[in-house]
Amino acid sequence: MRKIHVRVAMVYIVIAIIFLIVRSFIVPPSFGEYGWYRGDSVSEIMNLSVKHAGSYSCSNCHQTEYKAWTTGKHSTVNCESCHGPLKYHVDDPGGSKVEVNATREFCGLCHNENPSRPEGFPQINLESHGNGFTCVTCHNPHYPWFD
């Protein structure tokens, strides 16, 4: 065996070893336990705390809003889509206060004109519609239309 071959082979072996060492640090130990992902992530996700309570859980205490909502145009939009995750509030209604966002921009998130929304979806021009009053001056967010 010539010296040069041995040296070249050595360099390559060193490269391969470095690769394997770096790999052993970077690939998480539980990788491949269940599939092509980090096995520990399953238990981590399982242990995440539940944040949403669901619309039905509001019905006991906020009957007015709930009743209006079930028959209104927003009945396809969960309470918590607008009010945010509220499990903490259902568990302890007297605890931290629930923030309510009633700005025009908030309603605009779903209703501002945008060509990528389905054609039949109710859209308005956020700049001109309603003369700059907050939307809830004229629309009841829990029963947004009158028919």
Add this chain to the structure above:
Amino acid sequence: MSELLWQALQQVQGYVYPNEIEVNWSILIVFYPYITGLVAGAFIVASLERVFKVEAVKPTYRLALLTALAFLLAAPLPLVAHLGHPERALEIMFTPHLSSAMAGFGFVYAWYLLIVLLLEIGYDYRKDVVKWARTKRGLKGFLYRLLTMGDYDISKEALKKDEKLVGIITVIGLPSAAFLHGYVGFIFGSVKANPWWSSPLMPIIFLFSAMVSGIALVLLIYMASTKLRGKKLDMKCTDTLAGYLLYTYVLDLSLEFMEIAHLVYVQEEGIDAILTLINDRLFLSFIVIQIFLGTIVPIFLLVMAKTGLFRATIRKIFYIFAALLAMIGVLAMRWNVVIGGQMLSKSFRGFSTYILPIFGIEGLLTAVAIFILPFVLLFIFVKVLPPWEEPPIWESTEHQAVEGNGEG
């Protein structure tokens, strides 16, 4: 909503699905197959001399190897820049999945770089490196001494063995180069939902266009470097290279034609959309640039040069134009495949538009910078490992000194 998506949204034509509005495989993904193609092409030029014993192209052998190396080092950069998380790029090699063609790339790339190119260049230059290691001082000398790896044996037998080894590596390298680039075509060819891509011919078309662009690149670099060094152009070498450019071009054109003819003849679902794509959306980049300027004109120029009616000076001009047009034409081909395929909606009832930003990580400037990088690398390689057959002026004196000492 991102500014680009908003602009693209206003130019949607017909019906497209929401996730097709913005073309996500940007100009970077155009340059990626382009650069890998240049690698494969340049390597095939190098193997002409080694494997097929085309002696006339010997002056370009080492130049082609260094070109392949410079472009190979730049080849993954567009991909890495395109990743939202570039720091995760290596994970594809740490945990490769057999069902992912993309994961294969890392290994094909590593094989090609470490086993084929570096070894071939290393063993081919060994004799010169040993000589330089003995004569050069300072940083350069240190580098050469490092490159010898402590083996200064350049006896006749050793060199003969080196020669043989390089031959073997080239023979292994040829299919590897074909594989490296064919696989890029394979990735596109396997997208079965997209009739503009889905075709088993795709890897072969990619390979041949790669050869076209690679030969053109080596031809251009060879002509430019001889000019810059104030040397006389080896016309036999240039003519031979141009000849090979012509042959691969003709093959490439017929493959491309076969692909389109097949699409039109079988009239599968989506053919109307494809015809609109070709005749309307891609008219400039496909019909005008790729087919006419990038294929027909250079073939015509090369055929003209072959007739023997023209003097060397005129032929030279023909070659420069043909090679430049070839490079542009193949870039246009990559563009038409990558961008064209994404403009076509999977609904076959609409088209989206690609908006090319100038700045930003996915912009034109990044792509151009990545494309310039291999030329800079090549410049450095050429300085460190002069590929010229005769010793360049700056070292001829030292060379004589070595020769005086007797070899080996």
